[in-house]
């Protein structure tokens with residue numbers, strides 16, 4: 001049975017062991033972080049921006065590197081996302097940007113009407129330089145790119161009028177699955193430049209019976225032969 | 240109450256009630272802002288309300304820990320508090336510093352790192368204040384008749400909390416260093432040394448409420464705080480995944496923080512099994528409810544909900560979203576708010592000699608506040624998960640997503656109202672106890688066990 005002194009030894013021993021390991025890792029981390037954060041690019045302007053950031057508790061509404069409050073946008077990549085011009089204009093008077101309800105503080109230090117154009121522009125440049133520098137810190141991939149984003153590039157779009165004017169009517173079904181010059185379906189590959197990839201005999205064999213060329217393919221046998229086939233092949237050769 | 244200087248604890252607890260009420264008021268301001276009614280913006284912008292909300296929380300919890308220590312240490316050391324007058328000065332100065340800091344937040348005067356907003360000049364006063372407190376406690380233990388494990392763990396937890404406040408006072412130019420050392424305070428407090436304080440108060444309450452042998456209880460106390468540090472120290476790494484620290488923290492933080500729930504599970508199993516084994520029926524049932532409730536809710540809020548977002552693969556998506564707020568609320572409530580409320584529920588009948596713990600208000604206070612907190616956690620949880628999927632995973636615009644969550648903020652405010660109603664009962668009950676017995680002879684008589692309820696109709 002566990003005795004009280006054994007329990008005490010477990011507590012003291014475990015704490016000492018983990019404490020030492022933690023301190024060693026801390027020392028290594030403190031050595032690595034200047035490089036990971038590009039400290040050599042941390043200009044005086046960046047430091048001033050950092051100071052403005054802390055002094056005004058921007059972290060009380062925003063997160064930066066995922067730390068802070070959850071009321072206003074995450075700002076780690078904001079310069080990349082919005083660009084400097086947008087941020088500069090927002091900071092002058094955020095009320096023009098915020099929707100009804102949620103608000104950002106209108107800071108005097110960024111406001112030309114309060115401290116003059118030159119001084120306020122300096123403060124805005126400081127904070128933008130700081131945010132841009134933060135955006136380059138190696139954060140092990142945070143924030144991750146959305147991985148469930150609706151892929152709009154896979155959405156079918158109408159075939160352009162120019163393409164339709166050129167194409168024979170036999171191509172109508174094909175455009176349900178294939179695109180030309182960006183317009184059309186996305187089930188099969190785009191047909192632009194198809195004749196340079198595939199020769200005439202192969203095209204005829206493929207279109208007349210795709211299953212015999214590639215069993216299991218999604219492209220159906222559309223029963224195209226004779227004159228229709230010639231028209232289609234002629235058209236494909238213009239692409 | 241065995242020692243008449245213990246009554247200073249009453250005033251610490253009363254201060255807790257006051258600060259907690261104010262915290263809730265600011266909680267509502269935050270809740271309404273999230274619903275789209277940020278109407279107080281000109282006077283109290285969101286970052287002010289938030290800093291006040293969280294700082295008052297930390298200050299009332301610390302006040303509660305101090306009050307608990309002033310109550311527990313004399314009984315454990317079997318002597319009066321060393322220099323009780325100094326303890327009074329310490330209480331009043333602590334409140335003054337707290338109030339000045341909170342007022343300053345309304346004038347954009349702070350340091351702007353979450354949870355460590357107190358401006359530097361006040362930081363020094365906090366340090367002096369806490370050193371005074373530690374000196375009083377230390378001298379009381381040192382010159383006392385006995386040095387129990389419970390008292391030592393409590394003292395060690397309080398001492399380490401004071402020491403770990405210091406890394407938060409270093410200035411850095413590089414923001415990644417700000418972040419790194421902020422966690423020495425925030426994480427190493429709540430998932431380290433505060434757990435010692437919680438464990439010690441829990442032990443004290445279990446010894447008093449269940450009558451189980453001190454040796455058994457204190458042995459398990461060591462095991463539990465052993466697990467706390469074994470997992471919690473290196474578990475700090477779960478805050479170093481994505482803030483500029485090296486990649487190995489994903490491994491170290493992931494593995495060790497995943498073990499942290501064990502300490503909370505241990506705490507819950509220990510409290511429940513001691514309560515079942517305990518022979519002595521203490522008449523203060525409500526104190527036992529808060530004690531066991533604390534053990535269970537801290538496991539759910541800190542252990543279970545903490546684990547839910549601690550692995551690096553999950554945290555990549557949930558980091559800095561309302562999922563964190565969900566966990567933060569229930570963890571702080573379960574582990575620290577409830578242990579202080581448990582201590583208050585236990586100590587009040589002893590301090591005042593009245594048996595108001597039998598009153599229906601005490602029971603309703605317990606249930607309403609806990610149900611309210613569970614619902615709040617649910618509301619934050621729904622908002623958090625929706626935010627993760629819509630904003631982080633599907634790439635929708637932040638503000639657009641937040642707007643669609645406003646309806647859940649209404650749920651949050653309703654749940655907060657339930658919790659607040661519970662606390663109104665708790666505080667009314669607190670007030671109805673009256674002041675601590677001033678009569679020195681009476682103090683000794685009203686020691687354990689508590690007198691029976693004087694009148695049902697109270």
Ligand code: HEM
Pocket residue numbers: 066067068353354425429430477478496497499500537541542544545546547548549550554557558559560563566567568570571574575
């Ligand atoms: C009573 C104990 C605990 C309390 C009071 C607590 C409270 C909090 C609070 C307030 C935060 C937000 C901190 C900030 O952003 O400044 C937080 C973050 C976090 N907690 Fe806890 N916690 C506790 C225990 C745990 C445990 C045991 C785990 C893991 C198993 C855990 C995992 C986390 C993680 C992963 C985060 C970071 C969330 C993010 O990336 O945004 N916590 N906790």
Ligand code: HEM
Pocket residue numbers: 068069070071263266267269270273289292293296563564567568571572576651652654655656658659
């Ligand atoms: C009236 C009830 C309450 C409401 C409506 C409320 C609401 C809120 C809101 C909206 C936030 C800010 C989240 C954000 O950044 O957007 C917050 C933060 C916080 N509240 Fe409350 N709260 C209430 C009660 C409490 C209680 C009782 C506790 C403690 C036990 C608490 C502890 C916290 C903590 C620790 C944070 C910081 C969380 C973090 O940084 O992750 N709140 N609260």
Ligand SMILES: [Fe+2]
Pocket residue numbers: 426430474475477478
């Ligand atoms: Fe943590």
